[in-house]
Amino acid sequence: MEIALAVRNLSDEELAYVAQLGVKQVILGGTGITEELPWDFLSLLQIKSRVESFGLQIAAIENIPEHIWHQVRVGGPERDRQLEDVLEIIRNLGRVGIPIFAYNWMPTVGVWGHWRQGQAGGGRGGAGLKSFDYELVKDAPLTEEGEISAEEIHANHVYFLKAAVPVAEEYNVKLAVHPDDPPAPVLRGIGRTMISVETYQRVLDAVPSPYNGLEFCQGTVTEFADVGGARLPEVIRHFGRQGKIFFVHFRNIRGKFPKFDEVFQDEGDVDQYEAIKAYMEVGFEGPIRPDHTPRIAGDVDGHVGMAFAVGYLRALMQAVEKCG
Ligand SMILES: [Mn+2]
Incomplete structure:
Protein backbone atom coordinates (compact mmCIF):
# COMPACT_ATOMS: atom_id res chain seq x y z
CA MET A 1 0.00 0.00 0.00
CA GLU A 2 1.12 3.53 -0.68
CA ILE A 3 0.31 6.65 1.37
CA ALA A 4 -1.62 9.28 -0.59
CA LEU A 5 -2.89 12.78 0.12
CA ALA A 6 -5.79 14.71 -1.38
CA VAL A 7 -4.65 18.12 -2.60
CA ARG A 8 -6.69 21.30 -2.25
CA ASN A 9 -5.23 22.94 -5.35
CA LEU A 10 -2.38 22.43 -7.80
CA SER A 11 -0.14 25.26 -6.57
CA ASP A 12 3.62 24.83 -6.18
CA GLU A 13 3.26 25.06 -2.41
CA GLU A 14 0.54 22.41 -2.17
CA LEU A 15 2.43 19.90 -4.32
CA ALA A 16 5.72 20.63 -2.54
CA TYR A 17 3.97 20.01 0.82
CA VAL A 18 2.94 16.53 -0.35
CA ALA A 19 6.39 15.73 -1.72
CA GLN A 20 8.13 17.00 1.44
CA LEU A 21 6.10 14.63 3.62
CA GLY A 22 7.55 11.79 1.56
CA VAL A 23 4.13 11.04 0.08
CA PRO A 38 -11.91 20.39 -16.46
CA TRP A 39 -12.55 16.79 -17.52
CA ASP A 40 -11.46 16.76 -21.13
CA PHE A 41 -8.52 14.63 -22.22
CA LEU A 42 -5.99 17.40 -22.79
CA SER A 43 -6.72 19.20 -19.51
CA LEU A 44 -6.33 15.95 -17.57
CA LEU A 45 -3.08 15.23 -19.36
CA GLN A 46 -1.73 18.68 -18.46
CA ILE A 47 -2.74 18.29 -14.82
CA LYS A 48 -1.11 14.87 -14.68
CA SER A 49 2.11 16.23 -16.20
CA ARG A 50 2.21 19.08 -13.70
CA VAL A 51 1.76 16.72 -10.74
CA GLU A 52 4.44 14.40 -12.12
CA SER A 53 6.90 17.28 -12.40
CA PHE A 54 6.95 17.25 -8.56
CA GLY A 55 7.86 13.55 -8.52
CA LEU A 56 4.26 12.60 -7.67
CA GLN A 57 1.65 10.33 -9.26
CA ILE A 58 -2.12 10.84 -9.46
CA ALA A 59 -3.53 7.70 -7.86
CA ALA A 60 -7.23 8.52 -8.18
CA ILE A 61 -9.91 11.03 -8.99
CA GLU A 62 -12.38 11.24 -6.13
CA ASN A 63 -15.95 12.57 -6.50
CA ILE A 64 -16.89 14.30 -9.72
CA PRO A 65 -19.31 17.22 -9.18
CA GLU A 66 -22.94 16.32 -8.47
CA HIS A 67 -24.29 18.40 -11.37
CA ILE A 68 -22.45 16.27 -13.94
CA TRP A 69 -24.43 13.15 -13.03
CA HIS A 70 -27.23 14.13 -10.69
CA GLN A 71 -29.83 12.75 -13.11
CA VAL A 72 -28.00 9.42 -13.25
CA ARG A 73 -28.01 9.25 -9.48
CA VAL A 74 -31.67 10.09 -8.95
CA GLY A 75 -32.92 8.39 -12.14
CA GLY A 76 -34.11 11.62 -13.80
CA PRO A 77 -35.21 12.18 -17.41
CA GLU A 78 -31.72 13.27 -18.55
CA ARG A 79 -30.10 10.18 -17.11
CA ASP A 80 -28.77 8.61 -20.30
CA ARG A 81 -27.32 11.86 -21.65
CA GLN A 82 -25.47 12.50 -18.37
CA LEU A 83 -24.37 8.88 -18.19
CA GLU A 84 -22.59 9.27 -21.53
CA ASP A 85 -20.68 12.29 -20.13
CA VAL A 86 -19.52 10.22 -17.16
CA LEU A 87 -18.45 7.32 -19.37
CA GLU A 88 -16.35 9.76 -21.39
CA ILE A 89 -14.67 10.98 -18.17
CA ILE A 90 -13.83 7.37 -17.31
CA ARG A 91 -12.40 6.85 -20.82
CA ASN A 92 -10.30 10.01 -20.46
CA LEU A 93 -8.91 8.82 -17.13
CA GLY A 94 -7.87 5.60 -18.85
CA ARG A 95 -6.37 7.45 -21.82
CA VAL A 96 -4.12 9.57 -19.59
CA GLY A 97 -3.38 6.75 -17.14
CA ILE A 98 -5.23 7.73 -13.97
CA PRO A 99 -6.08 4.31 -12.54
CA ILE A 100 -9.00 4.84 -10.12
CA PHE A 101 -12.39 6.56 -10.46
CA ALA A 102 -13.49 6.92 -6.83
CA TYR A 103 -17.03 8.03 -6.13
CA ASN A 104 -19.91 7.87 -3.69
CA TRP A 105 -23.60 7.20 -4.26
CA MET A 106 -25.20 9.79 -1.96
CA PRO A 107 -27.19 11.90 -4.44
CA THR A 108 -28.46 15.32 -3.34
CA VAL A 109 -27.65 14.99 0.35
CA GLY A 110 -23.99 13.94 0.24
CA VAL A 111 -22.07 14.00 3.51
CA TRP A 112 -24.49 15.74 5.83
CA GLY A 113 -25.92 15.98 9.34
CA HIS A 114 -22.96 16.50 11.67
CA TRP A 115 -24.02 18.62 14.62
CA ARG A 116 -20.45 19.66 15.36
CA GLN A 117 -17.56 20.31 12.99
CA GLY A 118 -14.86 22.81 12.09
CA GLN A 119 -13.65 24.92 14.99
CA ALA A 120 -16.37 23.84 17.42
CA GLY A 121 -14.09 21.87 19.75
CA GLY A 122 -15.01 18.64 21.49
CA GLY A 123 -11.63 16.94 21.19
CA ARG A 124 -8.55 16.75 23.36
CA GLY A 125 -7.21 20.21 24.20
CA GLY A 126 -10.23 21.68 22.45
CA ALA A 127 -9.40 20.26 18.99
CA GLY A 128 -12.36 20.54 16.61
CA LEU A 129 -14.12 17.22 16.06
CA LYS A 130 -16.78 16.18 13.60
CA SER A 131 -19.65 14.55 15.47
CA PHE A 132 -22.89 12.88 14.43
CA ASP A 133 -26.06 11.94 16.33
CA TYR A 134 -28.94 10.50 14.28
CA GLU A 135 -31.43 11.47 16.94
CA LEU A 136 -30.84 15.15 16.09
CA VAL A 137 -31.42 14.84 12.32
CA LYS A 138 -33.81 11.96 11.75
CA ASP A 139 -36.77 14.34 11.31
CA ALA A 140 -34.89 16.86 9.13
CA PRO A 141 -36.86 18.42 6.24
CA LEU A 142 -36.85 16.86 2.76
CA THR A 143 -34.78 18.17 -0.15
CA GLU A 144 -36.34 19.44 -3.39
CA GLU A 145 -36.18 15.84 -4.63
CA GLY A 146 -38.80 14.73 -2.11
CA GLU A 147 -38.58 11.16 -0.88
CA ILE A 148 -36.52 8.55 -2.76
CA SER A 149 -36.34 5.05 -1.35
CA ALA A 150 -33.07 3.22 -0.79
CA GLU A 151 -34.21 0.55 -3.25
CA GLU A 152 -34.62 3.16 -5.97
CA ILE A 153 -31.22 4.71 -5.22
CA HIS A 154 -29.65 1.25 -5.35
CA ALA A 155 -31.36 0.47 -8.67
CA ASN A 156 -29.98 3.73 -10.12
CA HIS A 157 -26.52 2.74 -8.91
CA VAL A 158 -26.78 -0.69 -10.56
CA TYR A 159 -27.97 0.98 -13.78
CA PHE A 160 -24.82 3.11 -13.69
CA LEU A 161 -22.56 0.13 -12.96
CA LYS A 162 -23.99 -1.96 -15.80
CA ALA A 163 -23.01 0.79 -18.23
CA ALA A 164 -19.75 1.87 -16.58
CA VAL A 165 -18.11 -1.46 -15.69
CA PRO A 166 -17.56 -2.56 -19.33
CA VAL A 167 -15.99 0.87 -20.05
CA ALA A 168 -13.85 0.62 -16.91
CA GLU A 169 -12.66 -2.82 -18.00
CA GLU A 170 -11.83 -1.66 -21.50
CA TYR A 171 -9.97 1.47 -20.33
CA ALA A 184 -27.82 6.44 8.25
CA PRO A 185 -30.66 4.49 6.58
CA VAL A 186 -32.24 7.73 5.38
CA LEU A 187 -31.32 11.42 5.52
CA ARG A 188 -33.67 14.22 4.40
CA GLY A 189 -35.98 11.65 2.80
CA ILE A 190 -33.28 10.12 0.58
CA GLY A 191 -32.55 6.48 1.25
CA ARG A 192 -28.92 5.45 1.75
CA THR A 193 -27.66 2.22 0.37
CA MET A 194 -24.20 1.31 1.69
CA ILE A 195 -24.63 1.39 5.46
CA SER A 196 -23.69 -2.16 6.54
CA VAL A 197 -21.36 -4.98 5.49
CA GLU A 198 -24.25 -6.70 3.70
CA THR A 199 -25.41 -3.63 1.76
CA TYR A 200 -21.82 -2.68 0.81
CA GLN A 201 -21.30 -6.25 -0.45
CA ARG A 202 -24.57 -6.08 -2.40
CA VAL A 203 -23.11 -3.42 -4.72
CA LEU A 204 -20.15 -5.67 -5.54
CA ASP A 205 -22.37 -8.66 -6.23
CA ALA A 206 -24.78 -6.68 -8.43
CA VAL A 207 -22.18 -6.31 -11.23
CA PRO A 208 -19.27 -8.67 -10.55
CA SER A 209 -16.00 -7.50 -12.12
CA PRO A 210 -12.38 -6.98 -11.04
CA TYR A 211 -13.08 -3.30 -11.85
CA ASN A 212 -16.07 -2.93 -9.49
CA GLY A 213 -14.73 -2.42 -5.97
CA LEU A 214 -14.43 -0.22 -2.93
CA GLU A 215 -13.11 3.12 -1.83
CA PHE A 216 -12.97 1.54 1.60
CA CYS A 217 -13.55 4.38 4.06
CA GLN A 218 -12.35 2.80 7.26
CA GLY A 219 -13.96 5.56 9.31
CA THR A 220 -17.39 5.14 7.76
CA VAL A 221 -17.20 1.33 7.79
CA THR A 222 -16.35 1.47 11.49
CA GLU A 223 -19.41 3.69 11.94
CA PHE A 224 -21.66 1.01 10.38
CA ALA A 225 -24.15 -0.15 13.04
CA ASP A 226 -23.00 -3.76 12.42
CA VAL A 227 -19.25 -3.05 12.64
CA GLY A 228 -17.63 -0.77 15.26
CA GLY A 229 -13.95 -0.70 16.18
CA ALA A 230 -13.63 -4.23 17.50
CA ARG A 231 -14.97 -5.87 14.32
CA LEU A 232 -13.11 -3.69 11.82
CA PRO A 233 -10.05 -5.95 11.15
CA GLU A 234 -12.39 -8.85 10.33
CA VAL A 235 -14.30 -6.63 7.86
CA ILE A 236 -11.04 -5.51 6.21
CA ARG A 237 -10.22 -9.19 5.69
CA HIS A 238 -13.73 -9.93 4.40
CA PHE A 239 -13.50 -7.39 1.57
CA GLY A 240 -9.72 -7.56 1.15
CA ARG A 241 -9.65 -11.30 0.50
CA GLN A 242 -12.09 -10.77 -2.37
CA GLY A 243 -9.61 -8.28 -3.89
CA LYS A 244 -12.25 -5.57 -3.55
CA ILE A 245 -10.36 -2.92 -1.59
CA PHE A 246 -9.01 -0.55 -4.26
CA PHE A 247 -8.40 2.55 -2.13
CA VAL A 248 -8.49 3.18 1.65
CA HIS A 249 -9.58 6.19 3.71
CA PHE A 250 -7.75 5.88 7.00
CA ARG A 251 -9.08 7.47 10.20
CA ASN A 252 -10.31 6.65 13.69
CA ILE A 253 -13.75 6.85 15.31
CA ARG A 254 -15.26 6.84 18.76
CA GLY A 255 -18.70 5.22 18.82
CA LYS A 256 -20.66 4.08 15.77
CA PHE A 257 -24.05 4.70 14.18
CA PRO A 258 -26.30 6.24 15.48
CA LYS A 259 -23.81 8.36 17.44
CA PHE A 260 -20.08 8.89 16.95
CA ASP A 261 -17.15 11.32 16.90
CA GLU A 262 -14.34 11.47 14.33
CA VAL A 263 -11.19 11.56 16.47
CA PHE A 264 -7.40 11.56 16.06
CA GLN A 265 -5.60 8.55 14.58
CA ASP A 266 -4.07 7.57 17.93
CA GLU A 267 -7.31 7.48 19.95
CA GLY A 268 -10.75 6.04 19.28
CA ASP A 269 -12.15 2.54 18.98
CA VAL A 270 -10.02 1.19 16.13
CA ASP A 271 -6.75 -0.55 16.90
CA GLN A 272 -4.91 1.04 13.99
CA TYR A 273 -1.99 -1.36 14.25
CA GLU A 274 -4.38 -4.28 13.74
CA ALA A 275 -6.05 -2.46 10.85
CA ILE A 276 -2.74 -1.96 9.01
CA LYS A 277 -1.84 -5.56 9.70
CA ALA A 278 -5.10 -6.67 8.10
CA TYR A 279 -4.54 -4.55 4.96
CA MET A 280 -1.05 -6.02 4.61
CA GLU A 281 -2.27 -9.54 5.24
CA VAL A 282 -4.80 -9.36 2.39
CA GLY A 283 -2.14 -7.92 0.06
CA PHE A 284 -3.75 -4.51 -0.37
CA GLU A 285 -1.58 -2.54 -2.80
CA GLY A 286 -3.58 0.62 -3.53
CA GLY A 305 -3.66 17.73 10.94
CA MET A 317 3.30 0.71 8.39
CA GLN A 318 6.99 0.54 9.31
CA ALA A 319 6.17 -1.08 12.64
CA VAL A 320 3.99 -3.75 11.03
CA GLU A 321 6.62 -4.41 8.35
CA LYS A 322 9.30 -4.86 11.03
CA CYS A 323 7.36 -6.68 13.69
CA GLY A 324 4.49 -8.33 11.77
MN1 LIG B 1 -14.06 8.69 3.68
Whole structure:
Protein backbone atom coordinates (compact mmCIF):
# COMPACT_ATOMS: atom_id res chain seq x y z
CA MET A 1 0.00 0.00 0.00
CA GLU A 2 1.12 3.53 -0.68
CA ILE A 3 0.31 6.65 1.37
CA ALA A 4 -1.62 9.28 -0.59
CA LEU A 5 -2.89 12.78 0.12
CA ALA A 6 -5.79 14.71 -1.38
CA VAL A 7 -4.65 18.12 -2.60
CA ARG A 8 -6.69 21.30 -2.25
CA ASN A 9 -5.23 22.94 -5.35
CA LEU A 10 -2.38 22.43 -7.80
CA SER A 11 -0.14 25.26 -6.57
CA ASP A 12 3.62 24.83 -6.18
CA GLU A 13 3.26 25.06 -2.41
CA GLU A 14 0.54 22.41 -2.17
CA LEU A 15 2.43 19.90 -4.32
CA ALA A 16 5.72 20.63 -2.54
CA TYR A 17 3.97 20.01 0.82
CA VAL A 18 2.94 16.53 -0.35
CA ALA A 19 6.39 15.73 -1.72
CA GLN A 20 8.13 17.00 1.44
CA LEU A 21 6.10 14.63 3.62
CA GLY A 22 7.55 11.79 1.56
CA VAL A 23 4.13 11.04 0.08
CA LYS A 24 4.27 9.87 -3.53
CA GLN A 25 0.62 9.68 -4.50
CA VAL A 26 -1.88 12.47 -4.97
CA ILE A 27 -5.66 12.22 -4.98
CA LEU A 28 -7.64 14.79 -6.93
CA GLY A 29 -10.81 15.14 -4.92
CA GLY A 30 -12.26 14.92 -1.46
CA THR A 31 -11.26 18.55 -0.93
CA GLY A 32 -13.58 20.37 -3.32
CA ILE A 33 -10.92 20.59 -6.04
CA THR A 34 -12.93 18.50 -8.48
CA GLU A 35 -15.67 21.16 -8.56
CA GLU A 36 -13.32 23.29 -10.65
CA LEU A 37 -11.44 20.74 -12.73
CA PRO A 38 -11.91 20.39 -16.46
CA TRP A 39 -12.55 16.79 -17.52
CA ASP A 40 -11.46 16.76 -21.13
CA PHE A 41 -8.52 14.63 -22.22
CA LEU A 42 -5.99 17.40 -22.79
CA SER A 43 -6.72 19.20 -19.51
CA LEU A 44 -6.33 15.95 -17.57
CA LEU A 45 -3.08 15.23 -19.36
CA GLN A 46 -1.73 18.68 -18.46
CA ILE A 47 -2.74 18.29 -14.82
CA LYS A 48 -1.11 14.87 -14.68
CA SER A 49 2.11 16.23 -16.20
CA ARG A 50 2.21 19.08 -13.70
CA VAL A 51 1.76 16.72 -10.74
CA GLU A 52 4.44 14.40 -12.12
CA SER A 53 6.90 17.28 -12.40
CA PHE A 54 6.95 17.25 -8.56
CA GLY A 55 7.86 13.55 -8.52
CA LEU A 56 4.26 12.60 -7.67
CA GLN A 57 1.65 10.33 -9.26
CA ILE A 58 -2.12 10.84 -9.46
CA ALA A 59 -3.53 7.70 -7.86
CA ALA A 60 -7.23 8.52 -8.18
CA ILE A 61 -9.91 11.03 -8.99
CA GLU A 62 -12.38 11.24 -6.13
CA ASN A 63 -15.95 12.57 -6.50
CA ILE A 64 -16.89 14.30 -9.72
CA PRO A 65 -19.31 17.22 -9.18
CA GLU A 66 -22.94 16.32 -8.47
CA HIS A 67 -24.29 18.40 -11.37
CA ILE A 68 -22.45 16.27 -13.94
CA TRP A 69 -24.43 13.15 -13.03
CA HIS A 70 -27.23 14.13 -10.69
CA GLN A 71 -29.83 12.75 -13.11
CA VAL A 72 -28.00 9.42 -13.25
CA ARG A 73 -28.01 9.25 -9.48
CA VAL A 74 -31.67 10.09 -8.95
CA GLY A 75 -32.92 8.39 -12.14
CA GLY A 76 -34.11 11.62 -13.80
CA PRO A 77 -35.21 12.18 -17.41
CA GLU A 78 -31.72 13.27 -18.55
CA ARG A 79 -30.10 10.18 -17.11
CA ASP A 80 -28.77 8.61 -20.30
CA ARG A 81 -27.32 11.86 -21.65
CA GLN A 82 -25.47 12.50 -18.37
CA LEU A 83 -24.37 8.88 -18.19
CA GLU A 84 -22.59 9.27 -21.53
CA ASP A 85 -20.68 12.29 -20.13
CA VAL A 86 -19.52 10.22 -17.16
CA LEU A 87 -18.45 7.32 -19.37
CA GLU A 88 -16.35 9.76 -21.39
CA ILE A 89 -14.67 10.98 -18.17
CA ILE A 90 -13.83 7.37 -17.31
CA ARG A 91 -12.40 6.85 -20.82
CA ASN A 92 -10.30 10.01 -20.46
CA LEU A 93 -8.91 8.82 -17.13
CA GLY A 94 -7.87 5.60 -18.85
CA ARG A 95 -6.37 7.45 -21.82
CA VAL A 96 -4.12 9.57 -19.59
CA GLY A 97 -3.38 6.75 -17.14
CA ILE A 98 -5.23 7.73 -13.97
CA PRO A 99 -6.08 4.31 -12.54
CA ILE A 100 -9.00 4.84 -10.12
CA PHE A 101 -12.39 6.56 -10.46
CA ALA A 102 -13.49 6.92 -6.83
CA TYR A 103 -17.03 8.03 -6.13
CA ASN A 104 -19.91 7.87 -3.69
CA TRP A 105 -23.60 7.20 -4.26
CA MET A 106 -25.20 9.79 -1.96
CA PRO A 107 -27.19 11.90 -4.44
CA THR A 108 -28.46 15.32 -3.34
CA VAL A 109 -27.65 14.99 0.35
CA GLY A 110 -23.99 13.94 0.24
CA VAL A 111 -22.07 14.00 3.51
CA TRP A 112 -24.49 15.74 5.83
CA GLY A 113 -25.92 15.98 9.34
CA HIS A 114 -22.96 16.50 11.67
CA TRP A 115 -24.02 18.62 14.62
CA ARG A 116 -20.45 19.66 15.36
CA GLN A 117 -17.56 20.31 12.99
CA GLY A 118 -14.86 22.81 12.09
CA GLN A 119 -13.65 24.92 14.99
CA ALA A 120 -16.37 23.84 17.42
CA GLY A 121 -14.09 21.87 19.75
CA GLY A 122 -15.01 18.64 21.49
CA GLY A 123 -11.63 16.94 21.19
CA ARG A 124 -8.55 16.75 23.36
CA GLY A 125 -7.21 20.21 24.20
CA GLY A 126 -10.23 21.68 22.45
CA ALA A 127 -9.40 20.26 18.99
CA GLY A 128 -12.36 20.54 16.61
CA LEU A 129 -14.12 17.22 16.06
CA LYS A 130 -16.78 16.18 13.60
CA SER A 131 -19.65 14.55 15.47
CA PHE A 132 -22.89 12.88 14.43
CA ASP A 133 -26.06 11.94 16.33
CA TYR A 134 -28.94 10.50 14.28
CA GLU A 135 -31.43 11.47 16.94
CA LEU A 136 -30.84 15.15 16.09
CA VAL A 137 -31.42 14.84 12.32
CA LYS A 138 -33.81 11.96 11.75
CA ASP A 139 -36.77 14.34 11.31
CA ALA A 140 -34.89 16.86 9.13
CA PRO A 141 -36.86 18.42 6.24
CA LEU A 142 -36.85 16.86 2.76
CA THR A 143 -34.78 18.17 -0.15
CA GLU A 144 -36.34 19.44 -3.39
CA GLU A 145 -36.18 15.84 -4.63
CA GLY A 146 -38.80 14.73 -2.11
CA GLU A 147 -38.58 11.16 -0.88
CA ILE A 148 -36.52 8.55 -2.76
CA SER A 149 -36.34 5.05 -1.35
CA ALA A 150 -33.07 3.22 -0.79
CA GLU A 151 -34.21 0.55 -3.25
CA GLU A 152 -34.62 3.16 -5.97
CA ILE A 153 -31.22 4.71 -5.22
CA HIS A 154 -29.65 1.25 -5.35
CA ALA A 155 -31.36 0.47 -8.67
CA ASN A 156 -29.98 3.73 -10.12
CA HIS A 157 -26.52 2.74 -8.91
CA VAL A 158 -26.78 -0.69 -10.56
CA TYR A 159 -27.97 0.98 -13.78
CA PHE A 160 -24.82 3.11 -13.69
CA LEU A 161 -22.56 0.13 -12.96
CA LYS A 162 -23.99 -1.96 -15.80
CA ALA A 163 -23.01 0.79 -18.23
CA ALA A 164 -19.75 1.87 -16.58
CA VAL A 165 -18.11 -1.46 -15.69
CA PRO A 166 -17.56 -2.56 -19.33
CA VAL A 167 -15.99 0.87 -20.05
CA ALA A 168 -13.85 0.62 -16.91
CA GLU A 169 -12.66 -2.82 -18.00
CA GLU A 170 -11.83 -1.66 -21.50
CA TYR A 171 -9.97 1.47 -20.33
CA ASN A 172 -8.34 -0.12 -17.27
CA VAL A 173 -9.87 2.26 -14.71
CA LYS A 174 -11.05 0.82 -11.40
CA LEU A 175 -14.43 2.02 -10.06
CA ALA A 176 -14.16 2.43 -6.29
CA VAL A 177 -17.26 3.29 -4.29
CA HIS A 178 -17.27 5.06 -0.91
CA PRO A 179 -19.85 3.94 1.66
CA ASP A 180 -22.55 6.36 2.83
CA ASP A 181 -21.13 8.90 5.26
CA PRO A 182 -22.76 9.07 7.76
CA PRO A 183 -24.22 5.55 7.42
CA ALA A 184 -27.82 6.44 8.25
CA PRO A 185 -30.66 4.49 6.58
CA VAL A 186 -32.24 7.73 5.38
CA LEU A 187 -31.32 11.42 5.52
CA ARG A 188 -33.67 14.22 4.40
CA GLY A 189 -35.98 11.65 2.80
CA ILE A 190 -33.28 10.12 0.58
CA GLY A 191 -32.55 6.48 1.25
CA ARG A 192 -28.92 5.45 1.75
CA THR A 193 -27.66 2.22 0.37
CA MET A 194 -24.20 1.31 1.69
CA ILE A 195 -24.63 1.39 5.46
CA SER A 196 -23.69 -2.16 6.54
CA VAL A 197 -21.36 -4.98 5.49
CA GLU A 198 -24.25 -6.70 3.70
CA THR A 199 -25.41 -3.63 1.76
CA TYR A 200 -21.82 -2.68 0.81
CA GLN A 201 -21.30 -6.25 -0.45
CA ARG A 202 -24.57 -6.08 -2.40
CA VAL A 203 -23.11 -3.42 -4.72
CA LEU A 204 -20.15 -5.67 -5.54
CA ASP A 205 -22.37 -8.66 -6.23
CA ALA A 206 -24.78 -6.68 -8.43
CA VAL A 207 -22.18 -6.31 -11.23
CA PRO A 208 -19.27 -8.67 -10.55
CA SER A 209 -16.00 -7.50 -12.12
CA PRO A 210 -12.38 -6.98 -11.04
CA TYR A 211 -13.08 -3.30 -11.85
CA ASN A 212 -16.07 -2.93 -9.49
CA GLY A 213 -14.73 -2.42 -5.97
CA LEU A 214 -14.43 -0.22 -2.93
CA GLU A 215 -13.11 3.12 -1.83
CA PHE A 216 -12.97 1.54 1.60
CA CYS A 217 -13.55 4.38 4.06
CA GLN A 218 -12.35 2.80 7.26
CA GLY A 219 -13.96 5.56 9.31
CA THR A 220 -17.39 5.14 7.76
CA VAL A 221 -17.20 1.33 7.79
CA THR A 222 -16.35 1.47 11.49
CA GLU A 223 -19.41 3.69 11.94
CA PHE A 224 -21.66 1.01 10.38
CA ALA A 225 -24.15 -0.15 13.04
CA ASP A 226 -23.00 -3.76 12.42
CA VAL A 227 -19.25 -3.05 12.64
CA GLY A 228 -17.63 -0.77 15.26
CA GLY A 229 -13.95 -0.70 16.18
CA ALA A 230 -13.63 -4.23 17.50
CA ARG A 231 -14.97 -5.87 14.32
CA LEU A 232 -13.11 -3.69 11.82
CA PRO A 233 -10.05 -5.95 11.15
CA GLU A 234 -12.39 -8.85 10.33
CA VAL A 235 -14.30 -6.63 7.86
CA ILE A 236 -11.04 -5.51 6.21
CA ARG A 237 -10.22 -9.19 5.69
CA HIS A 238 -13.73 -9.93 4.40
CA PHE A 239 -13.50 -7.39 1.57
CA GLY A 240 -9.72 -7.56 1.15
CA ARG A 241 -9.65 -11.30 0.50
CA GLN A 242 -12.09 -10.77 -2.37
CA GLY A 243 -9.61 -8.28 -3.89
CA LYS A 244 -12.25 -5.57 -3.55
CA ILE A 245 -10.36 -2.92 -1.59
CA PHE A 246 -9.01 -0.55 -4.26
CA PHE A 247 -8.40 2.55 -2.13
CA VAL A 248 -8.49 3.18 1.65
CA HIS A 249 -9.58 6.19 3.71
CA PHE A 250 -7.75 5.88 7.00
CA ARG A 251 -9.08 7.47 10.20
CA ASN A 252 -10.31 6.65 13.69
CA ILE A 253 -13.75 6.85 15.31
CA ARG A 254 -15.26 6.84 18.76
CA GLY A 255 -18.70 5.22 18.82
CA LYS A 256 -20.66 4.08 15.77
CA PHE A 257 -24.05 4.70 14.18
CA PRO A 258 -26.30 6.24 15.48
CA LYS A 259 -23.81 8.36 17.44
CA PHE A 260 -20.08 8.89 16.95
CA ASP A 261 -17.15 11.32 16.90
CA GLU A 262 -14.34 11.47 14.33
CA VAL A 263 -11.19 11.56 16.47
CA PHE A 264 -7.40 11.56 16.06
CA GLN A 265 -5.60 8.55 14.58
CA ASP A 266 -4.07 7.57 17.93
CA GLU A 267 -7.31 7.48 19.95
CA GLY A 268 -10.75 6.04 19.28
CA ASP A 269 -12.15 2.54 18.98
CA VAL A 270 -10.02 1.19 16.13
CA ASP A 271 -6.75 -0.55 16.90
CA GLN A 272 -4.91 1.04 13.99
CA TYR A 273 -1.99 -1.36 14.25
CA GLU A 274 -4.38 -4.28 13.74
CA ALA A 275 -6.05 -2.46 10.85
CA ILE A 276 -2.74 -1.96 9.01
CA LYS A 277 -1.84 -5.56 9.70
CA ALA A 278 -5.10 -6.67 8.10
CA TYR A 279 -4.54 -4.55 4.96
CA MET A 280 -1.05 -6.02 4.61
CA GLU A 281 -2.27 -9.54 5.24
CA VAL A 282 -4.80 -9.36 2.39
CA GLY A 283 -2.14 -7.92 0.06
CA PHE A 284 -3.75 -4.51 -0.37
CA GLU A 285 -1.58 -2.54 -2.80
CA GLY A 286 -3.58 0.62 -3.53
CA PRO A 287 -3.48 4.15 -2.14
CA ILE A 288 -4.30 4.80 1.53
CA ARG A 289 -5.05 8.35 2.64
CA PRO A 290 -6.17 10.02 5.85
CA ASP A 291 -9.55 11.46 4.74
CA HIS A 292 -10.46 13.68 7.71
CA THR A 293 -8.60 15.05 10.68
CA PRO A 294 -9.69 16.93 13.79
CA ARG A 295 -9.01 20.67 13.53
CA ILE A 296 -5.79 21.57 15.35
CA ALA A 297 -5.31 25.09 16.77
CA GLY A 298 -3.69 27.42 14.24
CA ASP A 299 -4.11 25.00 11.32
CA VAL A 300 -5.65 27.10 8.57
CA ASP A 301 -5.56 24.69 5.62
CA GLY A 302 -5.59 21.26 7.25
CA HIS A 303 -1.88 20.73 6.58
CA VAL A 304 -0.98 20.33 10.26
CA GLY A 305 -3.66 17.73 10.94
CA MET A 306 -2.82 15.81 7.77
CA ALA A 307 0.93 15.88 8.50
CA PHE A 308 0.23 14.37 11.93
CA ALA A 309 -1.93 11.67 10.31
CA VAL A 310 0.64 10.85 7.63
CA GLY A 311 3.43 10.54 10.18
CA TYR A 312 1.31 8.27 12.32
CA LEU A 313 0.35 6.11 9.35
CA ARG A 314 3.91 5.77 8.09
CA ALA A 315 5.18 4.78 11.54
CA LEU A 316 2.47 2.15 11.79
CA MET A 317 3.30 0.71 8.39
CA GLN A 318 6.99 0.54 9.31
CA ALA A 319 6.17 -1.08 12.64
CA VAL A 320 3.99 -3.75 11.03
CA GLU A 321 6.62 -4.41 8.35
CA LYS A 322 9.30 -4.86 11.03
CA CYS A 323 7.36 -6.68 13.69
CA GLY A 324 4.49 -8.33 11.77
MN1 LIG B 1 -14.06 8.69 3.68
